[in-house]
Amino acid sequence: MQNEPLAYRMRPHKLDEIAGQQDIIGVNTPLYKMILNGHVPSMLLYGEPGIGKTSLAYAIAGTSNLPFIALNATRSGKKEIEEVVNESRMTGKVLLFLDEIHRFNKLQQDTLLPHVENGSIVLIGATTENPFHDVNPAIRSRCGEIKQLKRLTADDLLTLIKRALTDNKRGLGRQTIQISQEQQMKIADSSNGDARKALTLLESVVSASDEEDGVTIIDDALLQNLVDRIGVFGDKKGSHFYNLLSALQKSVRGSDVNAAMYYLAHLLENGDLVAVSRRLLVMAYEDIGVANPSVGPHVLASIQAAERLGLPEARIPLASAVVEMCLSEKSNSAYKAIDAAIASIHAGKVGEIPSHLKDTHYVGAATLGHEGYVYPHNTPIGSFGGWANQTYLPDNLLKSKFYKPVLAGEEKKLAGIYEKLESFKQKKK
Template identity: 45%
Template sequence: MKKPLAYRMRPKTIDQVVGQEHLVGKNRIIRRMVDAKMLSSMILYGPPGTGKTSIASAISGSTKSAFRHLNAATDSKKDLQIVVEEAKFSGQVILLLDEIHRLDKPKQDFLLPHLESGLVILIGATTENPYISISPAIRSRCQIFEVKPLSSTDMQKALNRALEDKTDGLGELPIVIDESALLHLSRSSMGDLRGALNALELAALSTPPNENGNIKITLAVAEECLQRKALVHDKDGDAHYDVISAFQKSIRGSDVDASLHYLGRLVEAGELTVICRRLMVIAYEDINFGNPNAVQRTVSAVQAAQMLGLPEARIPLAHAVIDLALSPKSNSSIEAIDRALQDIRDGKSGDVPKHLKDFHYKGAEALGRGVSYKFPHAYEDHWVAQQYLPDSIKQAVYYKPAVTGKYEQALSSQLKKRK
């Protein structure tokens, strides 16, 4: 039985990895490990289909190391013992362990000494936050790297490679793919390359040749095989981003009907992840202190939508959109942090005032650290006037309250009192 296209197209060397430049690009950490042949155990975490297994496979191929693939949830301690015995025989084994967050204590205890000795190079893969879901014993012996969703450009590069590859890909087939179909596969998979490749293979194998003997993959075919509709059938593919942009701008502009219209387009296209992420951005960027309760309600609505999935997710999503569109607006938070960041990037930072520096070590007092610090809780209203910013920017003002919304008016009043 022929293996799926996504499996066949896994990179065989680090140079073939698509995306993840922050890890495998020139002079980046995993690339350095491979070039120096100085591997260490690691945990890769990120959404499904973003390349965790591919990176592990590429590391093995580039270093010519033995490679084994197990699942922490379904494979037994006996399977781990077999891998360790092989490592003793060959010198070292790279072990990709899927769902590492489900590794139980007996398996952990067995693996730990072999990670310490370097006999087994563990590459744990998980979609969960490793700082929460993975035991400290394993975490302390691994470097932790986030694997990010692939960009549309990276996705197109990988899809084109699969279409051209005559050995492992679809290059032997007479495929003619419309640009709009390729754009849809690359953009509507939301960074999940495995899903896009599976849809491409299904389209290629299920579409009969036309009168010219070509397998024509149109946008309609791509929509059906991916089970996501394109937002509109435009030539340049910009509609995907145009609708998302219009969605945020309509909420920011307090037009509730336009906001619901663009939400409907995104729901119809199956863009649940995009909607949830964008609503969270809108809540904190555009509503902010104008209606902080609406911000928290949006977080709850997004969580409910993710648990329900489409089509039911449309209900809490509509609730959040109406709430945000009709809320007082404020962008004071994003403007405040951007002002602070601009000063830092312009070199305006300076030394931390001595009375704020850490003094929990021997000799700190002699250096004048923390000596004149005033503990706010010891004063009336738990506040006392003292300098917190460095001398060079002690007059800097970053937060400038908006005048909309009762909550921010209260913040403004408190700020004036403290000033």
């Protein structure tokens, strides 16, 4: 057993050994009480890597004493599922833990789902992806519980580290290790809420440390070197990556520079410069818009500079763009207007293009009635330029209003012009 990784050896055997997730499996939660009373519901566990999905499944199995089988959806086929079904027929009920359940294929489903439905197989599925996006509805409908696990706190990880250091059977308790409270806390703080990462880091630093008179002494410099090699949590293109993009945009929209910097840093550490740049450019027009029209070109210039520089230097122009967007006046009027127009079309609100707006660049256009267009540049109005009081929308849509100005930044001036022109239109009778 000692040849197995520390993180594997330290998996909890009972629910009371779970660190963190108290809102899901704490002693006062319905799920905890159900399992203690002998009822284990089928469920989906959703969350980032290393936060306890597998551990929770093993702890449920240990507490319930049900026959337990663990499979991975990427490596299991119909044969393995049939073996689970056969086991359930012999024992009456089986607890199946299926990791990466979002990879479940139709053949596996067809074999397994009837038995999950009749209760002979209790299914615990784990996924790093949003189950409402990536898990088949047939699976979701048969899982009475969908639980989103959260990243562990530093205190939760510290509890696990201390348990691993003192456990004589599964942990490192048989070794004499000189490790300070500060060093333990550094491991916890550096692991980004990932229990597997914390225990792997602890095991690595212990294995790499020197012994003196039978005592393993943890060196600060060695620990720092290993900490620096830890990657940022979150898989590129996984749910967490898209959550980071969402959090970045919402922080910019909310004008919180510090939060925006935090999420930008995480995204850049994941290394996907293209996805980050694309989202920043969308934000410039969606959230800043015509309140500050200069931001769009500024962000585009920052993105182009970032592409030429590459990471890590690309972070500098992108950070400048994010600061400018955070502190800029904001308006979503333009994007709301185009969405309203698209929604109108989808709702069937369409009409005939007015004849005077139709193409006239061919012989016979006048015969078809395509005439009467007034060239606005020929009729200047004050310092605005050319404007002509003529209709542009189809007759049955003349009262449609898609654009609703926001009185922010430069758009205040545009809103004034818009209202003035609308008042001019009312004079045409």
